[in-house]
Amino acid sequence: MSLQKWCDAGLLHRHGPSREEIGRLLAKADGDLEQCKLEGISLDWRFIIAYTAALAYANAALAASGYRTVQDRSPHENAIDSLRFTIKLDERLLRRLHSFRIKRHAAHYELAGSISRSMADEMFELACDLRDRVISWLRGNYPHLLTADH
Numbered sequence: 679m680s681l682q683k684w685c686d687a688g689l690l691h692r693h694g695p696s697r698e699e700i701g702r703l704l705a706k707a708d709g710d711l712e713q714c715k716l717e718g719i720s721l722d723w724r725f726i727i728a729y730t731a732a733l734a735y736a737n738a739a740l741a742a743s744g745y746r747t748v749q750d751r752s753p754h755e756n757a758i759d760s761l762r763f764t765i766k767l768d769e770r771l772l773r774r775l776h777s778f779r780i781k782r783h784a785a786h787y788e789l790a791g792s793i794s795r796s797m798a799d800e801m802f803e804l805a806c807d808l809r810d811r812v813i814s815w816l817r818g819n820y821p822h823l824l825t826a827d828h
Contacts, residue, residue, distance in 0.1 A: 681745050681763050689756050693746040700738050700816070701825040707734035707809065714802050725798040729778055732805040733757055735812040739764035742820045754779055761808075765815040774804065 684690045710731035714724050736757040740746065743764050747753035758775045761767035778801050781793070813828050 681740075681743060681760060684756070684760075685745060689748055689751050690740075690745040690760075691748060693741055693744055695741045695744065695820075695823055697823050697825060700742055700820075700823040701827065703734050703738040703741065704813070704825075704828055707731040707738070707805075710734065711802070711805060711809065714805075721793045721795055721798040725778075725781070725793040725801045728798070728801040728805040732775065732778075732801070732808050735805070735808045736761050736764075739812050739815060742816055742823050765811050767808075767811070771804070778804070 681690060685692060708731075710727045713719070714728050714731070719727075733754060737747070740757060740760045743760075745760070747756045747760075755776070758772065758779060761775075762769075762772060781797070813824075816824055816828070
């Protein structure tokens with residue numbers, strides 16, 4: 679499978695990325711990670727914000743590759759799965775992100791108070807790791823899409 683085959687199957691749209699778009703996605707995700715460090719936010723909210731940052735990094739890599747998720751066809755799942763093609767994220771981390779995707783849905787919509795400190799910390803660390811991987815990958819493959827901030 680490839681991103682082009684996903685596009686052919688209707689899971690992605692072709693997309694022309696811009697430096698401004700990639701800059702906005704990275705800045706939003708970086709801001710989310712900063713929010714995670716604030717005192718007094720709940721563990722659920724810290725987890726959700728860190729997950730949102732990870733998703734923005736995945737979308738930045740996908741956009742840089744020339745694609746965007748189709749909003750009515752599992753956009754979170756597809757953005758995460760696309761990391762296997764963009765930054766070549768290993769299966770173990772992909773599975774972990776997917777388990778966090780499911781936990782994020784439950785924490786946000788169904789089970790308030792269900793996120794432990796270790797789970798929130800792990801999601802934050804995973805988002806930070808993903809940030810480093812995506813920015814390194816962008817520098818190596820699409821440096822023209824990076825702003826001076828990255």
